[in-house]
Amino acid sequence: MAPTAASAAAGEEQQAVGLAARDSSGHLSPFAISRRSTGDDDVAIKILFCGICHSDLHCIKNEWKHSIYPLVPGHEIAGVVTEVGKNVTRFKAGDRVGVGCMVNSCRSCESCNNGLENHCPEVVFTYNSVDKDGAVTYGGYSSMVVVHERFVVMFPEAMPLDAGAPLLCAGITVYTPMKYHGLNAPGKHVGVLGLGGLGHVAVKFARAFGMKVTVISSSPGKKREALERLGADAFVVSSSAEEMEAARSTMDGVINTVSANTPMAPYLALLKPNGKMILVGLPENPLEVPPFSLVQGNRTLAGSNIGGMADTQEMIELAAKHGVTADIEVIGADYVNTAMERLAKADVRYRFVIDVGNTLHAAAAE
Numbered sequence: 001m002a003p004t005a006a007s008a009a010a011g012e013e014q015q016a017v018g019l020a021a022r023d024s025s026g027h028l029s030p031f032a033i034s035r036r037s038t039g040d041d042d043v044a045i046k047i048l049f050c051g052i053c054h055s056d057l058h059c060i061k062n063e064w065k066h067s068i069y070p071l072v073p074g075h076e077i078a079g080v081v082t083e084v085g086k087n088v089t090r091f092k093a094g095d096r097v098g099v100g101c102m103v104n105s106c107r108s109c110e111s112c113n114n115g116l117e118n119h120c121p122e123v124v125f126t127y128n129s130v131d132k133d134g135a136v137t138y139g140g141y142s143s144m145v146v147v148h149e150r151f152v153v154m155f156p157e158a159m160p161l162d163a164g165a166p167l168l169c170a171g172i173t174v175y176t177p178m179k180y181h182g183l184n185a186p187g188k189h190v191g192v193l194g195l196g197g198l199g200h201v202a203v204k205f206a207r208a209f210g211m212k213v214t215v216i217s218s219s220p221g222k223k224r225e226a227l228e229r230l231g232a233d234a235f236v237v238s239s240s241a242e243e244m245e246a247a248r249s250t251m252d253g254v255i256n257t258v259s260a261n262t263p264m265a266p267y268l269a270l271l272k273p274n275g276k277m278i279l280v281g282l283p284e285n286p287l288e289v290p291p292f293s294l295v296q297g298n299r300t301l302a303g304s305n306i307g308g309m310a311d312t313q314e315m316i317e318l319a320a321k322h323g324v325t326a327d328i329e330v331i332g333a334d335y336v337n338t339a340m341e342r343l344a345k346a347d348v349r350y351r352f353v354i355d356v357g358n359t360l361h362a363a364a365a366e
């Protein structure tokens with residue numbers, strides 16, 4: 001059995017197991033990880049669940065051309081605190097906590113001082129990043145992690161660890177565009193483009209905020225669930241010229257979660273005059289945006305990158321209050337490569353979550 005954080009002597013590295021991609025084939029296989037000893041400001045966490053974000057898939061396949069191998073993905077981490085450093089005030093052993101996309105930042109720039117660590121020029125991501133001590137970060141497809149307390153989120157009592165884990169990336173990524181672009185107001189009509197991990201949580205938040213929400217999807221088979229289970233008001237099949245035409249110029253905002261390159265003009269046409277498309281999807285190649293599709297109707301195309309730590313805590317508390325969680329398919333760690341193949345085909349309803357606590361050690365021993 002791997003030593004737990006609590007059993008590691010002060011100053012000693014802590015041994016963990018994980019799953020890593022070794023090259024751009026993206027195949028994940030067992031990998032031994034050394035985590036730093038729990039520092040004075042650190043929280044050591046036994047990981048119980050980790051969501052599979054499409055960013056994990058982009059990264060293991062080096063689609064963004066900056067992957068560092070071996071690469072241990074995972075930034076929707078939920079678990080239990082095993083040990084805290086002596087300066088840590090917000091957490092204690094036994095707390096239910098999460099870690100999202102970031103594990104460090106400069107902590108002193110304007111963005112950091114405003115709680116927007118996601119915009120810090122020195123932000124350190126949870127995996128595929130180089131931390132201040134020079135170590136490459138390894139994510140949540142692993143048995144434990146050590147994180148500065150600033151980057152740890154407290155799970156509200158009502159929030160389950162498994163269905164709550166995806167909120168740490170998918171949830172915050174769709175919450176901030178609604179908040180900062182003024183879409184989170186009753187009566188606003190928002191389009192959610194792409195009904196995957198991010199998209200389905202966007203539908204749930206939009207419903208919770210009293211917005212009218214229309215899903216625009218390339219998968220007609222998702223229509224019934226979108227309307228009946230997720231509570232969308234309308235569903236537009238993007239390949240249907242008639243349905244797209246009927247929805248033209250009706251939306252105050254569109255949150256674009258599509259993971260692949262698609263033409264933008266048909267979707268920009270859905271916006272009312274002065275409407276905004278907020279891009280959160282990160283396809284591999286440059287976007288195709290005809291100038292007329294923006295200029296006509298004074299439309300705005302914006303981007304949005306996850307969210308700061310204060311917003312993340314706020315988001316998960318609001319989610320708990322409104323009963324917003326992810327719809328998940330819990331998988332064993334030995335299923336992760338199959339899950340990636342299915343995710344590439346948009347074949348998941350709507351987020352895979354790895355049962356790290358119960359299955360990772362066995363899978364890593366194989």
Ligand code: NAP
Binds near residue numbers: 281
């Ligand atoms: P996901 O679960 O795979 O969902 C993406 C959805 O996009 C699919 O379910 C599908 O929805 C649609 N789609 C996929 N391929 C398509 C194609 N060729 N044509 C049209 N539609 C297609 O992925 P996710 O985890 O939600 O992530 C979505 C994107 O956001 C990824 O690129 C990810 O890297 C990025 N991301 C960005 C941030 C950020 O901070 N900005 C944070 C997290 C993730 P339909 O079946 O409904 O069409």
Ligand code: ZN
Binds near residue numbers: 054055056170
């Ligand atoms: Zn993500």
Ligand code: ZN
Binds near residue numbers: 105107108109112121
């Ligand atoms: Zn900073």
